Amino acid sequence: MGEIVLQTFGLTKAFRGFVAVNNVDLAVRRGTIHALIGPNGAGKTTVFNLLTKFHQPSAGRIVYDGIDITGERPAATARRGLVRSFQISATFAQMTARENVRVALQRAQGLAFHFWRSERALDALDDRALALLADVGLADFAEVRAADLPYGRKRTLELATTLALDPRMLLLDEPTQGMATEDVDRIKALIKRIAANRTILMVEHNMSVVADISDTITVLQRGEILAEGPYHIVAEVPAVRAAYMGGGHG
Amino acid sequence: MSSTLRLFWLFVAAAILVPFFPQIVYPIFMMKVLCYGLFACAFNLLLGYTGLVSFAHAAFLGSAGYVTGALMIRHADRIGTEVAILAGVATAAAIGAVIGGLAIRRKGIYFAMITLALSQIVYFLAVQFRWTGGEDGLQGIPRGRLFGLVDLTSDNAIYGFTLVVFVAGFLLVHRIIHSPFGQILRAIRDNEPRAISLGYDTDRFKLLAFVLSAAVAGLAGALKALVFQLVSLNDVSLHTSTEVVLMTLLGGLGTIWGPLVGAALVVGLQNYLATLGDMVTIVIGLIFIVCVSFFRLGLVGEFLRLRKSA
Structure with missing residues (x-):
């Protein structure tokens, strides 16, 4: 495993008193596929918005490639090579x-x-x-x-557009959401392939995708980290099974 | 050459013939259409190609007119007309930078409201300043000499000059739309968060588009001041700002030709229905209602759609 490329320290975001993300310490290693999972409302997309500077954190720090980017503007962060996709296809x-x-x-x-x-x-x-x-x-x-374009193709186009920047790190927000099975397999293979010389952090609901291609999984629940590790370890944590995997996802 | 530009040169050729057949189209009417057409083109650059609604465009048209007019009244014997025009355009661009710089921090309706509020300040200043003539406006503005050489006083000279400036302004807007910068504007219009995520500081692009649009609107205003030898409070009023919205929507938002066609339609109705007096507003209002109900793409937009599907 490579060194840590993206790290957060006590990352917190509160919206008018509602704490969406609470004291999250996340560490993504270079060259890995890191999945962020958790039930709806766990704060996954908020973490994405914080990491890509679309939201300002209420507390905590974000360090990318050894540089503190906590106060940076979103376009400036994107120019550093940390590029995101969106939950709803963005073309x-x-x-x-x-x-x-x-x-x-x-x-x-x-x-x-x-x-x-x-x-x-x-x-x-x-x-x-x-x-x-x-x-x-x-x-x-x-x-x-x-x-x-049909929906699946739009998402693929979004990936192609993101890849055009040749980013060193990709943040993919639910890349297979709403896709038919054959499209899911195609995107899965594509992510695996583009990860060859990149770091990928993705929010994903489809557990077969998460299980097949991610190196590390972080499970979020109510804005806090519940468990972290490779799939076979995380899947065995009782709290995770109870909170998420036992809930019929898969 | 694209088909749009071929059509444009055809239009220019027809426009050149206008002074020879005043019994068909009055040259003065044509010049009014060209001025408002350029004004609407500038507005379309912002609304149609960047997705920003501005209610401040009269402030740009009017302020440029006032500066050009005031300079010509006082210094026509010392400076060429082109200097007065450039000063007017620079004023409009500077006011555009201030209004745009403040408004771009907000989005959607809030953006529009800020432009409206700031343009009201410009209107207030035009009423209060002595050099703008207050309620009287500026009258009897001399057209002067271009580069100190070409006398623009005669009807034919000013007609030719108006046509040349219009062509330059139209081609500039066309170029901006079809430039690398224009591509980014289209991207921002379609999906601003995505453009940000690709690393573009979208506020800077929107501000430059705003200033360019203000400058071209100012060019139209300076030209109009010289053609009619008159600048009035109406030129900086909200009424003018809404009229340009009307022209652009009637003609076809986001089409190259739409604003010009829309301007010709509105100016034409105002001229030929002038005998109706205040009823003109009602007629134009009804046309607008029909347009947004049945031809939402505007005249040119609907035409292009029909041709595409045929």
């Missing part, structure tokens, strides 16, 4: 799949503020955009508007 609906991926590629190109330049300057990115789409099996959908 640019009116743009084609190719254009979606290009928006991500454009950032490194450094032309984002060039309002006087022709968009033909972006053609240079098309080859890479198409390669990324082909890589996730969307080659035939390059010129389809994101809004017209």
